[in-house]
Amino acid sequence: MKANYGFADATGEYYITIDTDKCDGCGDCVTACPEKLFEVAADDYGKVVAMIREEVRIKLGYLCPGYEAACRKKEVNCHSACGQDAIKHSW
Amino acid sequence: MLVAGLDMGNLTTKAVLLLDGDLLAQSLIMNSEGGDIDGRRAIQAALEESFFDFENIAFLATTGSGRKSVTFSMKQRSPASCIAKGAKRLVPSARTVIDVGAETCTVVRVDDLGGLEDSLGNERCASGTGVFLETMAKLMRMPWQKMADASLEAKSVAEISSMCAIFAEQEVISHVHREPPTPMNDIIAGIHASMATRVAGLAKRMGIKPDVVFSGGVANNKGFARILEDTLATKLDIPEYPEFVSALGAALTAHDEAFRQAG
Structure with a gap:
């Protein structure tokens, strides 16, 4: 199952997609994210997976610079940390 | 039990x-x-x-x-x-569900076994939610039920390019004060069309797989539902009590x- 966290407004679409079929709940993304946007918890179906924290979900566009910007900085981020390639950005 | x-x-x-x-x-x-x-x-x-x-x-x-x-x-x-x-x-044949509530717009993909395959929500922006219609209803000084009927009567759809509630409000005002003024029904159809663009955009991002169900309180608005159907070019199944x-x-x-x- 793909869980899309984020929002779309007049400036664009800001969604982080976590593929719960690929995610194994390792928590590497939780430590890697410089803005601490992730957490690992049981979803509705009981599977322990990564998710975006509820408090930051509607501020995602402000807190995360997006895929290109994060990778250009060459710092450790959710994409570099995830061994399952379970995380995708829409911007 | x-x-x-x-x-x-x-x-x-x-x-x-x-x-x-x-x-x-x-x-x-x-x-x-x-x-x-x-x-x-x-x-x-x-x-x-x-x-x-x-x-x-x-x-x-x-x-x-x-x-x-x-x-x-x-x-x-x-x-x-x-x-x-x-x-x-x-x-039972539902594979995509578009739920439009008072402040949320959610698109859900259901797999053949009834499990959740993918879901996309927008709880931050008023466009594509009931709040957009409420704001417009106040501006038009008519309840949404009347707006629904008016939209169905419209001969053509007024152009409201903005999906943002703030900017759309401005466009509606300029339609009202135009010389000659745009027909009320057309303006209302335009309001619904603007909202449908946002909702359809979210649905298309998800990928539409028939059969598509339209749920949530806003699905009671037959005028909006018709325009959403046209925008998506897909038949919408609306349950009797969508809310x-x-x-x-x-x-x-x-x-x-x-x-x-x-x-």
């Missing part, structure tokens, strides 16, 4: 009661203080139509934005999974959980 599902929405709270898995009663109340008070009020209203009392409820599941505020809830589920469950029960789909999903969850914990 009696179970209940509560959808603690942003504007209204919906309660659905199931007796042995079949719909017994459902009720909608306007939110007041929220939390336990509104939860109890909604359930009481539904119980009124039955011979049961609060104590007879074996299991209660809550969903909606206020799902964690009900202290007597026995299980909380995300709106996306409840929308999928409720829609699948009402329309209860998520609460039904919560009630079905309660039913499943009650059996799981008993067996």
Whole structure:
């Protein structure tokens, strides 16, 4: 199952997609994210997976610079940390 | 066995009661203080139509934005999974569900077994939600039911390029003051078209797979539903009481959980 966290407004679409079929709940993304946007918890179906924290979900566009910007900085981020390639950005 | 599902929405709270898995009663109340008070009020209203009392409820599941505020809830589920469950029960062939509520717009993909495949929500922006229509209704000085009828009467659709409620309001005002003024029905059709663009955009991002169900309180707006159908170029299945789909999903969850914990 793909869980899309984020929002779309007049400036664009800001969604982080976590593929719960690929995610194994390792928590590497939780430590890697410089803005601490992730957490690992049981979803509705009981599977322990990564998710975006509820408090930051509607501020995602402000807190995360997006895929290109994060990778250009060459710092450790959710994409570099995830061994399952379970995380995708829409911007 | 009696179970209940509560959808603690942003504007209204919906309660659905199931007796042995079949719909017994459902009720909608306007939110007041929220939390336990509104939860109890909604359930009481539904119980009124039955011979049961609060104590007879074996299991209660809550969903909606206020799902964690009900202290007597026995299980909380995300709106996306409840929308999928409720829609699948009402329309077994459903594979995509578009739910438009007062302040949320959610698109859900359901797999062949009724499980949640993908879900996309927009709870931040007013465009594509009931709030957009409420704002426009105040501007047009008519209730949304009248706007729905007016939209269906429109001969053409006025151009409202903006999806943002703030900018769209400005465009509507300039349509009203144009010389000659744009016909009221056309402006209203334009309002619905602008909103449909946002909703359809979200749905297309998800990928539309028939059959498509349109749920949530806004699905009662036949004028908007028609324009959304045209924008998506797909037939929309609208259940009889679309505002209860998520609460039904919560009630079905309660039913499943009650059996799981008993067996």
